[in-house]
Amino acid sequence: MLRIDRRLLTHIEWPLLVLALLVTGVGLLTILSATYRVDQVLSPFVVRQATWAGLGLVLMIMAISVDYRVLNRYAYPIYGALLAALGLTLMMGVKGGGARRWLGYGPLALQPSEFMKVGLILVLAHVLHRWAGESRLPLRRLVGPAVLIALPAFLILKQPDLGTVLALAMGALTLLLVAGLPMRLLIIAALVLAPFGKIAFDHLKPYQKNRLISFRNPEADPLGTGYHVLQSQIAIGSGQVHGKGYLHGTQNKLSFLPEQHTDFIFSVYAEEWGFLGAAALLLLYLGLVLRGAYIASRARDNLGALLAAGLTGTIFWQAVINIGMTSGSLPVVGITLPFLSYGGSSMLALLASVGLLMNVSMRRYTF
Amino acid sequence: MFGKHEVSPVVRRRVSLCAAFAVVAMLLLGARLWNLQVLRGEQMAALSENNRIRLRRAPATRGRVVDRHGKVLIDSQASFDAVLVPEDAKDLPSVVETLAQYLHQSSGETQAILDRAAGRPAFQEVLVKRHLDFDEVAAVETHQLELPGVSLRVTPSRSYPNGPTLAHVLGYVGEVTLGEIEGDQRYRPGDVIGKAGLEKSWESDLRGIDGGQQVEVDAFGRELRVLDETEAIPGRTLVLSIDLDLQQAAEQALGDQTGSIVALDPRTGDVLAMVSEPSFDPNAFTGGIKPELWRELVKHPRRPLNSRATQGQYPPGSTFKFIMATAALEEGIVNPFTHIGCHGSLAYGNHTFRCWKKGGHGSMNVHEALVGSCDVFFYQVGARLGVDTIARYAHAFGLGQPTGIGIGTERGGTIPDTAWKQRVLKQPWFKGETLSVAIGQGYVTASPLQMAGAIGTLATGVRYRPRLVQRVEAIDGATVRDVAPEAVEKLPVRETVLKQVQEALVDTVGRGTGNKARLTDITVAGKTGTSQVVALGKTRLKASQMKWNQRDHAWFVAFAPAEAPTIAIATLVEHAEGGGGAIAAPITKRVLQAYFHLQAEREGTRVAQN
DSSP, rough: OOOHHHHTTTTTTHHHHHHHHHHHHHHHHHHHTTOOOOTTTSSSHHHHHHHHHHHHHHHHHHHSSOOHHHGGGGHHHHHHHHHHHHHHHHHOOEEEEEEEBBBBBGOOOOHHHHHHHHHHHHHHHHHHHTTOOOOOOOOOHHHHHHHHHHHHHHHHHHTTOOOHHHHHHHHHHHHHHHHHHHHHHHHHHHHHHHHHHHHHHTOOOOHHHHHHHHOOGGGGGGGGSOOHHHHHHHHHTTTTTSOOOOOOTTTGGTTOOOOTTEEEEEEHHHHHHHHHHHHHHHHHHHHHHHHHHHHHTSSHHHHHHHHHHHHHHHHHHHHHHHHHHHHHSSSOOOOOOOOTTHHHHHHHHHHHHHHHHHHHGGGGOOO | OOOOOOOOHHHHHHHHHHHHHHHHHHHHHHHHHIIIIISHHHHHHHHHHHGOOOEEEEEOOOOEOTTOOOEEEEEEEEEEEEEGGGGGGHHHHHHHHHHHTTTOOOHHHHHHHHHHTTTOTOOOOOOESSSSOOOHHHHHHHTGGTTTTTEEEEEEEEEEETTTHHHHHOOOOOOOOOHHHHTOTTTTTTTTOSSSSHHTTTTHHHHHHOEEEEEEOOOSSOOEEEEEEEOOOOOOOOEOOOOOOHHHHHHHTTSSEHHHHHHHTTTTEEEEEEEEEEEGGGGGGGEEEEEEEHHHHHHOTTTTSOOHHHHOOOOOOOGGGGHHHHHHHHTSSSSTOOOOOEEEEEEETTTTEEEESOOOOEEOHHHHHHTTTHHHHHHHHHHHOOOHHHHHHHHHHTTTTOOOOOOOOOOOOBOOHHHHHHHHHHHOOOOOHHHHTTOTTTOOOOHHHHHHHHHHHHHHSEEEBEEEEEEOOOSSSOOEEEEOOOOOEEEESOOOHHHHHHHHHHHHHSTTTGGGGGGGSOOOOOEEEOOOOOOOOSSOGGGGGGGGGGGEEEEEEEOOOOOOOOOOEEEEEEEOSSIIIIIIHHHHHHHHHHHHHHHHHHHHHHHHOO
């Protein structure tokens, strides 16, 4: 099964691979800067993240080697296993920063919620691909997918981790949309739900709001004044056009951001590399997303298209929400920046996603 | 098996749509970055210098503590603190020197404070001095230009308007230690937290939730404006069961003698007054206690920091006899008509146990034995009951275990039995020791709080947990939660037995050893006690002939009105000038007088208002 067809090698998906490796490289450099200390050459964070990236490459090759149509048959078992892992996490997971997100011990602890981002796309593509693109998508066909989304969302919300639930939901929504979810339905749902959400949010006490839009680390804004978001904006802005230079950022050295190597890594990057660097990074993400869209529309079948669209959508939304949040254009939700934020499970899941996208791309020629 | 399915056109169209959306989203983000980094870049760079936008904690005002009638026991007042951001001081040594001069510190002291704060994040304020007096505030305020980086903060500070009154109950506050911060996310270095008494045990209600301010400062660290603010949520108010007027009357009654008075409402366990003398002024702890004052408090021979009411361990002496009488009647060792003779002493084994009355009491029943506080009667009764039965009854009255009043480290006293002696002293119980136990001596110890609880239990037949806090109120006066009275145990004693012992205690005050506690219009029931501190010599010395710390303790326990008790009280005078009947009974009388006087007064105003 793991045998790689020689014909495949002639169709390696280079553009996506190169883009992904470039962003991962930028990520390692930025983590080094964010956790830099004068007394050490390499911070332990970089070493660990590079190790995870190496493991991620292995996982990526595995994700390429099995035809996605074969993988499709295992969509439910994979999804089920991840769901069970999420349940276990709630029961016996490792606590960190007030939430239970990790399963395992010490450096081997993994975050099942990160893998669920891929698992959910797999299972949704499996369910929806047969009738995707039908001119009218009956509402009753949405019941199954809704349950499939709601189960992991509920379990992750209990951890609690609102950011990951949001990423999960937005990725799933993208897939549904591509599968042919009527636009009318989306617009009506948004119009009906938005006022309710607003009313509910307004009735919360300030500290409850903070809890809702919590960082991964609840210490991040203990006084709830949005101080860190402002500091993050100042960091980004003070980079001006050319940036302060690599390892020369000042804001992050004052440790005003407890999450500077995870949720707020973009502000560290933008302070040091300026507008030019930040725009280049945006272009890299756009390149990844557009290539992902290209793979989706050129896929061999609907299954491949849905898979590619869902995976790309998940990455896209995380990037947009994270950068929007650190630059002060969106409310603060604890969500990581794909490929840049420190985190092993996230890195593994992302490189596995890239592998699956390449898988779809490379299988378009095989029959 | 896979068949050939082209991607359907709808899917393709949707993918293109999404891609277009992605381009627009990225353009918007790019525009946002252009705005921040290019258009406002210089402004942002200026703000990033010197960390111009700072976060400042707005500490929550600690909750108040009031007595049962709303009189303030602990309040919070505004006070000024001087803080320094070393990064803002262009010439730090000269600023330190000038500041030290205005704050009446040596520059070495000021520097030491800064050195201690060396590990803090950059641009965070260092608290140099709390509670500036008016002159210091004026000096710092008017010399702002000489003191870049220095500013004043208004913070709530704790005040105890009644000074040493109730100090052991209320407790005090102090700066949080590193050990206390660990494992508690609410605290930051420099925070003020409860360190003793109610301040400590009710910390989570009193504390409130800190708020914060985002402020913009100029290059000297001076505040320009508040950008954003989250208001602090003040702590909750504790309404105590204490009656401040009664408390003060009890303090006056005790005067400058060392000892303790505890008054409870036996129907609920409410603590009406709890005196422990000598006391200390908790105001001295607010803002950090001065080392010399602390040394003085710790080294004082009468140990004012000791909460005698809850931690004092005194042999209860003859007050223990009402428990003995209850046990003897309930167990059938004696009935109201059983007579035992006293000739001034009892030979038991190879030892002679003396009665306090040299000539002896003659023949008497249990009622008269209590009224005259005969030792020999209770030696006999004790020997027949056995120490384990005595211990069982003592426990039922709440002795030998902490009451669970919930302030600081309460001590539970000792009620010995055979198992206890084997466990603690690794020795078997000797029968002669039971005789000492029978008159509340030997290994027996109890705190005044426990004795007040025990006499209250006799008064009602039910033992209540002492209740200090009646309810918790929000800042607007709404009740957050009520603390209900808690009945711990119904005394396992027949109603008739209770009545017999109560009547004997009425006569004890009416015509017996406790007659100095008699009131004209209200029936008081009570029992005296004089407990020995050192073993008796051949001849009894008068109190005035003995060293202070070798004199006996004087006890008096009482409840009133005897027919429907509303107050139970225990008075203890350490190393008193005389016995319980001479010293403790009159003190108790004054407290009871004050109690009934206050009650009548309040009754009167209530009637007048209606």
